[in-house]
Amino acid sequence: MIACDLVRCLSAFFTAWYLVVLALPPLHRYFDIVFLAVVVSIGGAFLTYVWPRKYVFEVGNRRVVVSGRAAMLADALTHQLPLVLVLVLTTYAFDVRKLAASVGLIIVYCVVAGGNLRETYQL
Numbered sequence: 001m002i003a004c005d006l007v008r009c010l011s012a013f014f015t016a017w018y019l020v021v022l023a024l025p026p027l028h029r030y031f032d033i034v035f036l037a038v039v040v041s042i043g044g045a046f047l048t049y050v051w052p053r054k055y056v057f058e059v060g061n062r063r064v065v066v067s068g069r070a071a072m073l074a075d076a077l078t079h080q081l082p083l084v085l086v087l088v089l090t091t092y093a094f095d096v097r098k099l100a101a102s103v104g105l106i107i108v109y110c111v112v113a114g115g116n117l118r119e120t121y122q123l
Contacts, residue, residue: 014109015040015078021105022082031105032098037086039106044079048072 018040021027047053054067066074 012113014106014113015044017105017109019078019082022086030098030101032095032102033086033090034092035099035102036105037083041079041083044075048075048079 018036021031021036022033048071052067052071054065055071057064057066
């Protein structure tokens with residue numbers, strides 16, 4: 001079980017980082033959003049179906065528990081739907097620089113979130 005305030009918890013997940021990149025079209029010039037979408041989709045599916053956990057977010061005075069079907073819905077909306085939309089709505093042209101920047105983003109995430117990765121994902 002993970003308990004934390006909403007902003008700190010969401011920024012600890014790579015999905016939030018990816019959704020920021022996806023929501024800001026000027027960043028699409030620098031990052032391979034298809035590669036990031038696939039990484040997030042596979043990671044989300046793994047954490048939802050293979051390694052399920054209970055996540056508790058504190059929003060104001062309320063505690064929101066995400067597990068079971070709620071976790072599956074959250075996975076569908078935040079991991080799988082963005083992948084489908086990216087695959088359907090974008091034209092893909094492989095670019096080594098974009099791929100390198102995307103891998104760099106993942107490395108930066110691991111460095112920034114470093115000590116909290118075990119806690120965030122309960123590894």
